[in-house]
Amino acid sequence: MRLTKLRHPGVVLLITFAMLGAASSHVINRENIANPFSDMKRVLPSRQVIVDNLTVQTDAVGVEFCKERYGSGTTFYPDQNGKQGQFISDRNDKISLYDRSEWRQDGIYTEHSKLLITFHYDPDVEVEVTIFITGFIDSKPFSGVFSDGICTGHFSVVEAK
16 A cells, blocks of 8 residues: 555554554653652652742742742651642641643653642742652652742752751
8 A cells, every 4th residue: 555545544543553652651640650749659758849049030029039938948748637749848838739740751750740839928828830840760859940920940859858
C-alpha cells in the first residue's frame, strides 16, 4: 500500500500508534506512582524547602513583601488532620496540593502543580501558587520555580534535619 492511498481511518490509526511511545511517558494525576513532592514513601515525611532568588512581578509591592511571605524557606510536614496532599509548615502555613501533572523520561522527573497556601499571618486568604519541579527519578533532592502572580522564586527541597 502506498502512502498516498491512505484514507482517513488509516491516517488516524497511524497517528495513534506513533503517539503511543510519547503518551506512555506522560502521567497525569496518578496517585499510585511515586512522586517526590507528595509520596510519603520516597521522601521523609518532613522536608525542608529552601527559597531563594525572590522577585516581584508587579510594581504594587516590593521584594520585601515576598520575603515576608516566603522567607528563606521552611520545613513542611504532612497535615495530621488533613488528606493526602495537605501539608503544614513549622511556621503554621497550610498547603493543599490540588492539581498536578507529571512527566518521566530518561531518568528525569518533572512536575507542574498548583497549590493553595494559607499563610500563618493571614489565615483568611488562600494564595494560589504554581510550581514546576524537576529532579532525577528515585532521588530525594529536587528543585523548581514558583509563582503566585505577585512573587516568583526558586526553591530546593532537601531532607529535614
